[in-house]
Amino acid sequence: MKARRLIRMASEDIGLSNPMAVTQAVSAYQATQLIGMPECDCILAQVVVMLAESPKSVRTYKGYKRAKALVNSLPSYPVPIHLRNAPTKMMNELGYGAEYKYEPDYAHPIYQEFVPPEVVDRGTRQGSSNDMDTISYPFLVPRSIRIDQHSSSCSDHQRTKDDDDYQNKTGSSHQDYNKSSLQTVTSQPTQSVTIDGQLVDLDLLRQWEVKVNHGQPWIGRNRLQQQ
Template sequence: MAPLAELLRPISLDDYIGQEHLLGSGAILRQAIESGSIPSMILWGPPGVGKTTLAHIISAKLNRTCYTLSAISSGVKDVREVILKAQEEDKSAILFIDEIHRFSKSQQDSLLGAVERGIVTLIGATTENPSFEVIAPLLSRCQVYILKSLGEPELIKILDRACRELETRNGFTITIKEYDALLRISGGDARKLLNAIELVIQMESIKDKNIVVTNENTVRIIQKNLAFYDKGGEMHYDVISAFIKSIRGSDPNAAVYWLARMINGGEDPLFIARRLLILASEDIGNANPNALLLANACFDAVNKIGYPECRIILSQTVTYLASSAKSNAAYMAINNAQELVQRTGDLPVPLHIRNAPTKLMKDIGYGKSYLYAHDYEGNFADQEFLPDKVSGQKLYDPQNNPRENELRNRLKQLWKNKYGY
């Protein structure tokens, strides 16, 4: 028999739970669907929130042929075959591509012409930020809809529906006495939630057909059957969180443990390598600039080599980053700068540091009195680089580690008391 998550997959918008901001009465995507005219789109959100389900509901509602491809197992040849079919048979077809972020640039390029000419309406599903994972020409032709993790009320609705289905199917009596453990385990992922409740009821029904679900029996059963419950790496958001926090917390032993959990769960190694690139700047930064170089080399090597050998490269990088000095000063600097820009708006660029490519610009003062640093001792000339309104505003504050202490001392020597270094 099909898994519970498949049996309970909604077939209409009225059955669909969650995403009220997109599908509630009068919401933008619902209006588009009900009008019968939808744009090509990217559905971006975490696992188990209904991206695939929504794509199939849309195609059924519009009575359109829906071709489905998985980016994991499909290539350019498959895309071209679908486009050819759509041209010959049904020019209003929908092409649904699951995990579109896994398509290479050339694979995404192969979609452009068909999307632009309206041969297919593309619906791509992704857990990754499409700004980084979908090529700009394709992204510009698609509307991006952000799907959110399911909240407690939606998850409880799904659980209640699941219990009714299991009672009907198996003749059980099911009472959920405590929801907390199930909700915590789900992490907002409906598929994970349904896998969990199905497993708990399956195990408890061996003892009694009158089943009472509690936090205690939920945790006990899930922990005993973790490999069964989580095959395919569905807990990756929980595990990646533990992984990142272990590296940030300078514990290479915990970090490499969580790395092994992800590898054994079948996690995409490039997903791991991307997170290491971000962490190298966000949590290490100028405390050890080599961290970013190593993380970048790791990403390139993982991209070239893949499993199983790339696990060694990931392990080297993870243990190095976890053992390195830490600083979030670069992360805080850009946060501070963006917050300042938000508060103060588009302040004028000081005249002396403006670009002056024409005589007219020079005549009206662009570039006038600019001091070329390399003409001065120590390759430094004391002059103002910020707009007058924010002059003296310190945005980068080096932290207390050997490398950044050197940077702080240099900045103090150059700028004296201007920025308070």
């Protein structure tokens, strides 16, 4: 029973601040089953100390509660048509999945909705990425951001230089970037181009910057535009 509660604690109280905590707790549970008491006492103690010293985050727990409450408070809306599978000719003709954007095909983050339009403004974007005890949408950092942050080797000095370059090219600073109107962006759609085998669509990138990144330019925008 104690080992089971440790697994729950690893997810509910620690969560995304230390994702490996769940793995460690599950391993302790399995080890306890293998060797039993009293030999497993050190294993349990080790996991207890690890959980106690781990940074805490209830972002997942609160986010799940909010999402569940939201779903229970709304009607059952249909799945957006661009997210629907099209296994039949009729579904294909109806446009199922036609407007879906597959993010790994792009060299940058892109924006698209994954919830019905009736739900978009009903609290799915509460909080911010820096607020660890609240939920932000998307729930996890997009794949494209993780890849860029992992592969980017630019220093703080280089980022400052990029900021200056951006301001010189656009006439606006990053702080002024969020003043751009999304309506202006979408009224002049751009066409996707291919660079090094990946799609580039600056219109989709701009929408992501405005709606998801709080109006801040994507970290790899300057590098992308220089290609």
